[in-house]
Amino acid sequence: MERLKPYLHQRPKLLIVDDQPLNIRLLHELFRNDCDVYMATSGEQALTMSRDLAPDLILLDVIMADMDGHEVCKRLKATAETSQIPVIFVTGKDHEDDETIGFELGAVDYIRKPFHSVVVRARVMNHLKLKLQSDVLREMAMLDGLTGIPNRRSFDERFESIRAHALREQRPLSLLMIDVDYFKKYNDHYGHLRGDQCLRDVAQALNDNVRRPHDLVGRFGGEEFAVLLPDTDETGALTVAEQLQMAIAQLDIEHRASDVADRVSLSIGAATRLPTSTASLEQHLHWADEQLYRAKSEGRNRTCI
Numbered sequence: 001m002e003r004l005k006p007y008l009h010q011r012p013k014l015l016i017v018d019d020q021p022l023n024i025r026l027l028h029e030l031f032r033n034d035c036d037v038y039m040a041t042s043g044e045q046a047l048t049m050s051r052d053l054a055p056d057l058i059l060l061d062v063i064m065a066d067m068d069g070h071e072v073c074k075r076l077k078a079t080a081e082t083s084q085i086p087v088i089f090v091t092g093k094d095h096e097d098d099e100t101i102g103f104e105l106g107a108v109d110y111i112r113k114p115f116h117s118v119v120v121r122a123r124v125m126n127h128l129k130l131k132l133q134s135d136v137l138r139e140m141a142m143l144d145g146l147t148g149i150p151n152r153r154s155f156d157e158r159f160e161s162i163r164a165h166a167l168r169e170q171r172p173l174s175l176l177m178i179d180v181d182y183f184k185k186y187n188d189h190y191g192h193l194r195g196d197q198c199l200r201d202v203a204q205a206l207n208d209n210v211r212r213p214h215d216l217v218g219r220f221g222g223e224e225f226a227v228l229l230p231d232t233d234e235t236g237a238l239t240v241a242e243q244l245q246m247a248i249a250q251l252d253i254e255h256r257a258s259d260v261a262d263r264v265s266l267s268i269g270a271a272t273r274l275p276t277s278t279a280s281l282e283q284h285l286h287w288a289d290e291q292l293y294r295a296k297s298e299g300r301n302r303t304c305i
């Protein structure tokens with residue numbers, strides 16, 4: 001477990017599913033020092049607990065009274081929230097065909113009963129390590145390395161589901177494109193390290209000042225950020241944009257090289273639309289970009305809609 005530590009935010013969660021309490025007790029003994037162990041004694045219970053607990057790994061018995069392990073695995077893999085959880089079958093069925101079925105259903109490993117404790121431990125720990133590593137990588141792939149806020153990729157993904165919801169509900173969707181004014185001059189005057197710190201502070205302030213749970217802030221690259229505001233009309237979008245301008249003004253970051261103010265400032269382009277089935281993220285970005293261009297050409301440090 002020592003080498004696992006860098007990947008661990010918390011103890012891994014292990015769900016053991018078996019209709020025989022004795023089997024559960026044996027496995028629990030093996031893992032209770034390294035994992036938070038949860039136990040289910042039926043297929044239905046296993047499905048509910050998998051959804052509610054999001055375990056990092058499931059040890060799944062095959063022969064059970066209510067719903068067999070194969071069916072449980074099938075349902076786990078067919079449900080978005082649980083499809084990524086690795087499953088290891090632990091079973092007395094020892095025919096090679098059974099093993100094949102297990103892998104075809106998406107299991108990552110297959111352990112036969114009676115099992116050898118040391119081998120089971122090693123296998124489970126290996127799979128847990130892989131799971132935790134892939135969680136970290138997935139998380140990293142979604143966050144911007146400099147500022148820690150969502151990157152363009154995660155913005156795109158989340159935009160799609162927010163847009164689909166807005167389309168179903170026929171609610172207006174607002175998008176802000178945000179660009180730091182004269183940032184090249186900031187770097188030239190204060191150096192890249194101060195520039196990086198400025199971007200972190202700006203990102204943090206943007207993130208702290210959009211308050212509704214479904215509002216989404218992302219870094220689009222360079223000194224450009226985007227904010228997506230579901231269920232928000234033009235008036236609402238303007239209010240948020242003004243709050244963001246104010247928040248950046250309050251950061252009070254000196255910018256002597258700026259032509260528009262002696263503090264770091266933002267230009268914001270806003271676009272509010274009722275989603276249609278054809279309008280894409282690209283189009284919405286384009287509308288907001290046009291307004292950002294206007295904000296720049298009309299003197300910067302302002303919002304256009």
Ligand code: GH3
Pocket residue numbers: 146179180181182183184185187191192193194195196199221222223296300
């Ligand atoms: P405008 O007011 O028209 O937006 O002018 P600007 O200088 O902000 O715009 P421009 O696009 O010409 O320059 C953006 C600058 O942002 C250029 C680049 O050096 C800087 N930049 C982009 N990414 C980073 C980064 O990660 N760190 C730092 N320090 N600077 C960055």
Ligand code: MG
Pocket residue numbers: 018019020061062063064
């Ligand atoms: Mg059984």
Ligand code: MG
Pocket residue numbers: 179180222223224
């Ligand atoms: Mg720019």
Ligand code: MG
Pocket residue numbers: 179180181182183184223
């Ligand atoms: Mg700029």
